Amino acid sequence: LAESQPLAQRAAQTVSITYDDLPSVITIEDAIAAKQFYPDKRTVASGDVDSALSAAEHTLEGQVHVGGQDHFYLETQGCLAIPKGENGEMEIIASTQGLHRTQTLAALALNVPANRIVARVKRIGGGFGGKETRSFYLSTAIAVAAHKAQAPVRIMLDRNEDMMTSGGRHPFLG
DSSP states (O other): OOSSHHHHHHHHHTOOOOOOOOOOOOSHHHHHHTTOSOOOOOOOOOSOHHHHHHHOSOOOOOOOEEOOEEOOOSSOOEEEEEEOSSTTOEEEEEOOSOHHHHHHHHHHHHTSOGGGEEEEOSOOSOOTTTTSSTTHHHHHHHHHHHHHHTSOEEEEOOHHHHHHHSOEEOOEEO
């Protein structure tokens, strides 16, 4: 926790991390070759697909690759957690499209019943789907910090922090 955003950013820059070089898996094709993927096969079908294909005048075979997509919503991820000082109660104001998960994950992290967590949205700032599930890591961590400090804790990510941490839609090969 820091008193200001610039102070928090300066402190974060002092962290030193050592990484081990490991074999990289960058593309979908790399993952298939290394057998590092979710093995379940997902099929969307209606009716007798084999009969319909064999009766079709024209068929097309091949692969389709859809690239990944980063969410670029108008307002970056932000959250304010306010401990209410009574039986672990907490108010969380988050820029999210998923209030129920914001509430339940904070309750789980704080080991309190979900009815002690009030989750609200003041505004979303153009989520475009990126704030449906990508905000929980932040709101849960902020709830824990506010609980430990017994003081309100606020965070608003810079654009570069948001882009590095929130992920996006993964590429697809079918």
